[in-house]
Amino acid sequence: MFAVQKSSTEESSHQKNEKNSMNMNGNNNGSFVKVSMDGAPYLRKVDLKMYNSYPQLSDALAKMFSSFTIGSCESEGMKDFFMNERALMDVLNSSDYVPTYEDKDGDWMLVGDVPWEMFVESCKRLRIMKGKEAIGLAPRAMEKCKNRS
Amino acid sequence: MVLLIQCQQVQKAGSVGRSIDVTTFKNYEELIRAIECMFGLDGLLNDTKGSGWKLVYVDYESDVLLVGDDPWEEFVGCVRCIRILSPSEVQQMSEEGMKLLNSGALQGINV
Numbered sequence: 001m002f003a004v005q006k007s008s009t010e011e012s013s014h015q016k017n018e019k020n021s022m023n024m025n026g027n028n029n030g031s032f033v034k035v036s037m038d039g040a041p042y043l044r045k046v047d048l049k050m051y052n053s054y055p056q057l058s059d060a061l062a063k064m065f066s067s068f069t070i071g072s073c074e075s076e077g078m079k080d081f082f083m084n085e086r087a088l089m090d091v092l093n094s095s096d097y098v099p100t101y102e103d104k105d106g107d108w109m110l111v112g113d114v115p116w117e118m119f120v121e122s123c124k125r126l127r128i129m130k131g132k133e134a135i136g137l138a139p140r141a142m143e144k145c146k147n148r149s
Numbered sequence: 150m151v152l153l154i155q156c157q158q159v160q161k162a163g164s165v166g167r168s169i170d171v172t173t174f175k176n177y178e179e180l181i182r183a184i185e186c187m188f189g190l191d192g193l194l195n196d197t198k199g200s201g202w203k204l205v206y207v208d209y210e211s212d213v214l215l216v217g218d219d220p221w222e223e224f225v226g227c228v229r230c231i232r233i234l235s236p237s238e239v240q241q242m243s244e245e246g247m248k249l250l251n252s253g254a255l256q257g258i259n260v
Binding site: 012030036045 | 212217220246247249250
């Protein structure tokens, strides 16, 4: 049975920015990108410059979209993905969510491969794909996992 | 010299639509208060944590986004129309989205 859960920590990206102070003309040189999650009724926007690492970003995304997933296990799966690449196969197989992004060249890439700073520079848009949709990305990631272990 | 007057429609299911010009407001608080007043939803749209009501907008790329994430000036530049979603509408849209997803109907669609 599907349940929409209310996240008590849900707040807009803009409200968070206000708390961290913006300069007078309202331009804080932020790096706002759209974030979509497959199946969610609307998109969000995040300022990538508000975060210093992949785990911080994944935490924020999990909070943002927790109200659209069934229980917390799916957003936990996404957090695990950032922490541990070997969880990638589990995530894909259990059809949890996989974060992808559109880079400067218009290609859709798996989040987490490049150093954080490089990611912030090249990320134009985020899409949290349902695990099964991301199967096409698996071969490259599997190779990487194999090389690591 | 051409004067460009912009209007954005504000829609809510079951209500007559309204038109506003977002540039007449200074910030999100003013905009939301005005919309609440227009539709008799005082206190419901600003209290996103409790009420379940959501204010979303369609931008120039035809994406539907939650109002409030962008810096105000960015929002003013890209908003095309605004929609008020009731808690049940949000739930219904989420359920429909999940159903489509699980049926594989969203395959290949670039969001």
